[in-house]
Amino acid sequence: MTSMRHISGSSIGIFLALVALMLLGSLRYDGFLTEFNILSVLRYNSMFALIGLGMCFVIMTGGIDLSVGSVAALASVVSAMLSPWGLMAGLLGGVAAGLAAGVLSGFIIVRLKIVPFIATLAVMLAASGAALLLAHNQSVAVSYDTAFTELGQGNLLESLEPDWVANGTNWFTSALDIVFAFPTPAWIALAANLVGIVVLNFRGFGRHVLAVGGGEEAARLMGLPAGRVIFIVYVISGGLAGLAGVILAAQFGAGQPTEGVGWELFAIASVVVGGTLLTGGRGTVVGTLAGVLVLGLIFTILNFENGMGWISLSAYWQSVVRGAILFVVVVLQSRLDAPETT
Amino acid sequence: MSSHVDRAGAASKPEGSPGLRSGRRALGDIQARYGALIALAVLLVFNVAVTPHFLSIQTLTVNLTQICTIVIVGIGMTFVIGTGGIDLSVGSLMAIAGAFAPIFFTGTLLPGAPVWVDVACGVVFPMLLVGVLGLFNGWLVSSFRIQPIIATLILFIAGRGIAQVWTNGNTQVFDVPEFQALALGRVAGIPFQVWIMLALVAIAAWVLHKTAFGRQVLAVGGNEPAARLSGIPVRRVKCIVYAISGLCSGLAGLIVIAMNAASDAGQVGRGMELDAIAAVAVGGTLLSGGRATVIGTLIGATTIQLVRYTLLANGVPDAAALIAKAAIIVLAVWLQRQRRA
Numbered sequence: 001m002t003s004m005r006h007i008s009g010s011s012i013g014i015f016l017a018l019v020a021l022m023l024l025g026s027l028r029y030d031g032f033l034t035e036f037n038i039l040s041v042l043r044y045n046s047m048f049a050l051i052g053l054g055m056c057f058v059i060m061t062g063g064i065d066l067s068v069g070s071v072a073a074l075a076s077v078v079s080a081m082l083s084p085w086g087l088m089a090g091l092l093g094g095v096a097a098g099l100a101a102g103v104l105s106g107f108i109i110v111r112l113k114i115v116p117f118i119a120t121l122a123v124m125l126a127a128s129g130a131a132l133l134l135a136h137n138q139s140v141a142v143s144y145d146t147a148f149t150e151l152g153q154g155n156l157l158e159s160l161e162p163d164w165v166a167n168g169t170n171w172f173t174s175a176l177d178i179v180f181a182f183p184t185p186a187w188i189a190l191a192a193n194l195v196g197i198v199v200l201n202f203r204g205f206g207r208h209v210l211a212v213g214g215g216e217e218a219a220r221l222m223g224l225p226a227g228r229v230i231f232i233v234y235v236i237s238g239g240l241a242g243l244a245g246v247i248l249a250a251q252f253g254a255g256q257p258t259e260g261v262g263w264e265l266f267a268i269a270s271v272v273v274g275g276t277l278l279t280g281g282r283g284t285v286v287g288t289l290a291g292v293l294v295l296g297l298i299f300t301i302l303n304f305e306n307g308m309g310w311i312s313l314s315a316y317w318q319s320v321v322r323g324a325i326l327f328v329v330v331v332l333q334s335r336l337d338a339p340e341t342t
Numbered sequence: 343m344s345s346h347v348d349r350a351g352a353a354s355k356p357e358g359s360p361g362l363r364s365g366r367r368a369l370g371d372i373q374a375r376y377g378a379l380i381a382l383a384v385l386l387v388f389n390v391a392v393t394p395h396f397l398s399i400q401t402l403t404v405n406l407t408q409i410c411t412i413v414i415v416g417i418g419m420t421f422v423i424g425t426g427g428i429d430l431s432v433g434s435l436m437a438i439a440g441a442f443a444p445i446f447f448t449g450t451l452l453p454g455a456p457v458w459v460d461v462a463c464g465v466v467f468p469m470l471l472v473g474v475l476g477l478f479n480g481w482l483v484s485s486f487r488i489q490p491i492i493a494t495l496i497l498f499i500a501g502r503g504i505a506q507v508w509t510n511g512n513t514q515v516f517d518v519p520e521f522q523a524l525a526l527g528r529v530a531g532i533p534f535q536v537w538i539m540l541a542l543v544a545i546a547a548w549v550l551h552k553t554a555f556g557r558q559v560l561a562v563g564g565n566e567p568a569a570r571l572s573g574i575p576v577r578r579v580k581c582i583v584y585a586i587s588g589l590c591s592g593l594a595g596l597i598v599i600a601m602n603a604a605s606d607a608g609q610v611g612r613g614m615e616l617d618a619i620a621a622v623a624v625g626g627t628l629l630s631g632g633r634a635t636v637i638g639t640l641i642g643a644t645t646i647q648l649v650r651y652t653l654l655a656n657g658v659p660d661a662a663a664l665i666a667k668a669a670i671i672v673l674a675v676w677l678q679r680q681r682r683a
Contacts, residue, residue, distance in 0.1 A: 064491070108672055112676050112679070113679055114672060114675050114679065115629050115630070117619075117629065118623050118629060118672075118675050119672070121616055121619065121620065121671065122668040122669070122671045122672045123668065124616075124668075125664050125665070125667050125668040126664065126665045126669075128664055129661045129662060129664030129665040129668070130661075131661075132659075132660075132661030132664070133661040133662060133665075137659075261613075265430070265498060265499065266499075268491075268495065269495060269499065272495075278492055279489065314506070314507060314511060316503050316506035316507045316510075316511055317503065317507055318503070319499050319502060320500050320503035320504055320507060322499050322500070322503075323496050323498075323503065324500060326492075326499060326500075327500075330482075330486070330492055330493070330496070331488070334487055334488050335486075
């Protein structure tokens, strides 16, 4: 919270990386900037954008939330089971499951005073167990009779698209076409992130989050309700993980109790790559979003590169590349921050 | 990570009368020091009374084999957490060791060499490799002052990828009894891997509690600036603990593939980091560093496993056992907190 320069300083790199990746992709591969490719990247990564947002807030308080992956899995099961009763039932049920998990994490951390790492590790196990119990150890098919799958597979504005846009052939109409074909989950993620930006930068709560992360004791002495702030960020993170789980179920047509393994660490990596300090007290929502997209684009680019036929890199290379990116980013960050932190 | 919660908790604790406080502390002391042990004893008594065929060498062997790799990884993790760090890369390092070992002992690399040379190389070189990767973790943590959770996240993500790229995602199946003896051989009826685990626990407990290095580990975790001022080579200590963690992971990875007679880079050691950390925390090692117990880690892993076994043996589904495991972790760490507050 020391200055704006900090925030732009450490997250500018991720935007450069994002632009570089997109340039590389659009210049090198034919199908890269097509509507289909852009939209499928956005559709899939919207889940990670939601989880990354929650994780960003948690990390800004100096905490961590390991439970997001299995909470998303639990929510996907719950929403799939409720999907026969309609879109709203599935949506609310999944989000409620996520919120409940968040409340549990917050309670263990704030009331029982157990470090977030262990508290959310326990909630991760519990959520995973609950998901498997509810789903009887198998995936739960969603109902296709209701509009539930629209949440994952639909395009929110598609029905509103005027004919002149659909039939247009110039660059302007194709750009507009993308807006109308924008996937529903991407709208959800976009809206959540906009709210996140507003809350962080223009609301008292955002300042409280950063103050608690910067120094909980000091924040408490200033009269900030540190416990309540910490509790709320875990509830937010749980709710967003629940929302991601709903999208997961709607997108793939099934609630999946064993999905979500490793999502938490992917989200943490996105937050860190995006320039948020893991020690708390400083963070950026937009940077996290860029981090999610950069790590997500690696997969797409790898696919396109293989499609070119010059090389044949297995999908396993994507984790090696992601690890390498994380390595470069954290080493650079430690160099940039060195004079201040010592 | 927030050790700040602890400090805040201690500050807001009301002062009681000295006698009451010391009495309470003594009680808390017993809870924290022997809590896991008492829980273990209760579990044992319960099982002897309720679970059929509990008192058999079969049951003992099954449970000990289940915890072997967790404890071996947990030993390295105990040292790392003792310095106030954490190592998320252990599972991926297990996969790397497991992925590279078969080229040695299946004889493709050294055709014509005697079997024992192949097997020795298959044990030594993969462990050296992951030991070096552990040093890499330590280097990031000590030289760049990158937070341990992020520094080791790099190899957590990339490590399994490296193992999968190396094996092209294929499961390597082998039949080398001399190597598999590492896990399957028996001495006095107990699997060899259990003896390895017990020996390592004994050595590690001795190193941690009786040697200068052990005291340096705890000093670094307890108060790093003070440790540095008193002349402790903080950087070197940190590098060494991550290297130890790497070596322990490598050994655990070899045991897993020896047990399965197959190496699947996608599966070996998956989720191990959390199992090991849970065992360490339940065992009574402070996650903020400065206090660590290797025996505690053994007890912690045994307790978690025994709860799972008790539930499974009495017809509770595995998914519900996960929830019980979560409750135990919270309960154990909460009880230990009561002592410090």
